[in-house]
Amino acid sequence: MIKPKAFFPLVVTDELAACRHFFVSKFGFQPAFDEDWYLHLVHEGGAQLGFLVPDHPSQPSALHPRFAREGLVFSFEVENVDRAFEELGPPDADVVLPPKTEPWGQRHFLLAGPAGIVVDVIQNLDPALDAASPAASGAA
Numbered sequence: 044m045i046k047p048k049a050f051f052p053l054v055v056t057d058e059l060a061a062c063r064h065f066f067v068s069k070f071g072f073q074p075a076f077d078e079d080w081y082l083h084l085v086h087e088g089g090a091q092l093g094f095l096v097p098d099h100p101s102q103p104s105a106l107h108p109r110f111a112r113e114g115l116v117f118s119f120e121v122e123n124v125d126r127a128f129e130e131l132g133p134p135d136a137d138v139v140l141p142p143k144t145e146p147w148g149q150r151h152f153l154l155a156g157p158a159g160i161v162v163d164v165i166q167n168l169d170p171a172l173d174a175a176s177p178a179a180s181g182a183a
Contacts, residue, residue, distance in 0.1 A: 051083075051091035052117070054158055055110050061157035062094045069131050070119065092117075094158070112159025124150045124166035131164065144168070 056062065059082045066072040072084035072092065080101070082094040095102065097109040121127045128142050131154065139153035139161060148169035154162040 049089075049091055051093050052115075053093040053095055053106075054115065054160065055095050055097050055106060055108060056158035057096055057109065058158040059094050059096065062092075062160075065157045066092060069136075090119075110158060115159065116161045116163050117156065118163040118165055120165050120167065122166065124152060124164055127164050127166075128152050 054062070059079075063074065063077070063082055063084070066084050067074070070086065072086045072090075074082060075085045075091075076083040080096045080099045084092045084094075095106060098107045124142055132138055132141075132152070137155035139155050140151075142150060142152045144150045149165055149167055151163055151165040154164070156162040
């Protein structure tokens with residue numbers, strides 16, 4: 044079994060500037076590599092995001108097609124989803140779903156992000172569901 048040093052999605056889109064602005068201004072990512080054909084963002088918490096322009100000649104053909112703008116969700120777990128909504132929500136954001144508590148113990152809201160990405164900002168109300176908890180990782 045391999046042990047990845049990092050994991051990040053790579054979205055093929057021609058909206059690099061919009062992606063940079065959205066994820067830097069709203070979530071605190073910083074550009075680690077920022078060229079006209081590729082953008083790599085990193086967050087102090089360890090998260091990473093990659094964005095590549097379509098049909099770039101330096102890339103293999105499998106990385107040429109543009110993302111179809113549906114079916115991709117970036118989930119960000121936060122300590123307090125209502126506080127996050129106050130920061131990220133209206134009037135500056137396109138809210139898809141206002142804050143909602145789900146029966147499975149999660150509270151979240153959805154934003155329409157750039158390049159067709161849906162952003163799901165979540166708070167687990169049950170500590171056992173917290174991605175960072177020992178119970179969730181099986182270490183408990």
